[in-house]
Amino acid sequence: MPFSLEGFAFFTEAIFLGVYLYGWDRIPPGAHLFAGILVAISGAVSGIFVVIANAWMNSPTGFELVNGQITNIDPVAAIFNPASFQQALHMTLAAYAATGFAVAGIHALLLLRDPLNSFHRKALGIALLVGAPAALLQPLSGDLSAKNIAEYQPAKLAAMEALFETQTRAPLLLGGLPDPESRTVRYGIEIPGGLSFLAHGSFDAEVKGLDQFPREEWPNVPVVHLAFQVMVGLGSLMALVALWAVFKAVRRHELAMSRRFLMAVAACTPLGFIAIEAGWIVTEVGRQPWIIHGVMKTADAVTPMPGLAYTFAGFTALYIFLGVVVSWLLYSQIIRSPRQQAWHRTYLPPVVEATLAREQR
């Protein structure tokens, strides 16, 4: 059901994206803006529906298994499964944080070369207005996700934190190399009681370790733990830069006047996308060996169709090709846009006018 609903949202997005992109000079400005708003809304809704389908794989509800047969199907209960809200919120914020910081990063880089360019100044402000609040809210949403996993997917949480033994006052592990064979972690820093608190709201709460699960039902602990560290590490960096932006905005500092700030934002350009990949590794590798948690194993879901390697290679090549096309299009739109040049000539914020006037004097 969420997948079919996603289809409606996707087509709405695609149609109005066409209207938006090709309608600049062809439809009235109000209608053009409306098309843009619809693209934003339907894009977000389409992402939310896809993530809800994934959340159902993590905490399946809305059916009963009787003698291996699926009965009592309730599509609405499947949509509103216990992981839907947390995952949809986390992914939506992730998308805004990653995109906002990527756009801000590109404009910050260009401002380092051309600090007086008013187009890049405006664009930096708008992009940070999207990216910074999302990056600041993301750790809170991640905390909601972690609490949800503690309840519904304890093996995933144990793998994320490389918790081999069930414990009260379970520590939060920073860094470290887990070794599932010896059930130990080397080089990690432990914050006593931290995991108990984050998962259950009390430093003394018991957190289930991997010892509660048969060895063949453990996910790949080093991969899940590393991916979790990358996601949280990059998320913390982005949140710090977002705080810096808020501080500057509150103090009414010109963002583009600080080279250090611009360098920090430029360094953030790819971080959100790397964190998103890491987050999906946590979710997907962390659920293994299940494809539908507790119901169906991935090994049982593999299609017996021969020749899959060819389609896999074909799609990989297609996406690499599309990636190159998109990069080239973005390059020509952002770096060489005539619209940008025109704006640069006609609009300068007062502070820049003043700086230019001073320089001329």
Ligand code: HEM
């Ligand atoms: C800063 C602290 C963060 C915490 C505590 C956190 C926590 C989590 C947790 C517990 C999951 C697993 C959810 C599940 O499998 O059900 C997850 C997944 C995910 N995370 Fe994070 N995360 C953080 C930051 C970020 C950032 C900065 C991004 C990207 C910009 C991100 C992107 C994702 C994505 C895409 C997923 C998979 C889809 C989803 O669950 O929505 N996370 N995160």
